[in-house]
Amino acid sequence: MIRQPVVAGSFYQSNVRYLLDSIEDAFKSSSGFGEIPTLSRFKYKDSMLTGILVPHAGYMYSGAVASNSYAELALDGFPDTFVILCPNHTGLGDPLSVFSEGEWVTPLGHVSVDxxxxxxxxxxxxxxxxxxxxxxxxxxxxxxxxxxQYFSKDFKIVPICMGVQDSAFVDDILDAIIKAQDVTGRDIRVIASSDLSHFNNQKIAENLDNLILEDIKNMDSLKLLSDVKSNNITMCGYAPAMVAINYSKIKGEGISKVLKYSTSGNVTHDYNSVVGYGSAIFK
Known part of the structure; x- marks a missing residue:
């Protein structure tokens, strides 16, 4: 199965040169990492990172925030395989859908599925x-x-779309990831794709998002789930974030660092209805 790009030209540039420029601009932005990092060529088995949290809006809105996590990932060195977990915005497919074979295409080339x-x-x-x-x-x-792809073409992916986001599904997919890693011997990083709260004014968004970011700092996935439910926080990928937290506790040191927070309002200057974006790393 070949998965063709569907948001090239809208969420990010479809022209290769413009796309590369936009990624570099994200890194160099005042909300970004500050400079373009270099991919570490050290043996990645000695990596400190277990995963990252990144937003998934259009690059003009969240690319700079995302660049903070990707910079740390590049400086840490790339693994064999990225396990990328996302929410299901379309309602299509199964409750826990794995794109299990083939390739994904972007303007920068093809990425093989592991x-x-x-x-x-x-x-x-x-x-x-x-x-x-x-x-x-x-x-x-x-x-x-x-x-x-900006840094390397030498990696594979395991794309997982979570249509059901509850503790049972988080525990199940986490266990399956770890067992698959044990069997295959793959070095992996978990990428949790999620935006934070949606369509509140700036003040409310910051208050709600700070609850989530504090839970991430504290590596408390159950409180994250509780805060999302009890406060009706429209974080779209809380289950992927929970998987990244819990994977770190099992395979890493069980610590995290929130790198950057911003909202769409900081780009558009319309603070009446914003989306929150956060980047974090897990070790």
């Missing part, structure tokens, strides 16, 4: 299935790929 890892993951999950429909119009993994 078919061996995907098969092991599905075999070890009660809920995951091989399903392409959930991914065909979903933007929240596609927008991550050019940031990765």
């Amino acid at each position: 078919e061996i890892f995907s098969k092991e993951l599905i075999n070890n999950s009660k809920f995951a299935s091989s399903n392409f429909e959930a991914h065909m119009q979903e933007h929240s993994i596609e927008v991550q790929l050019p940031f990765l």
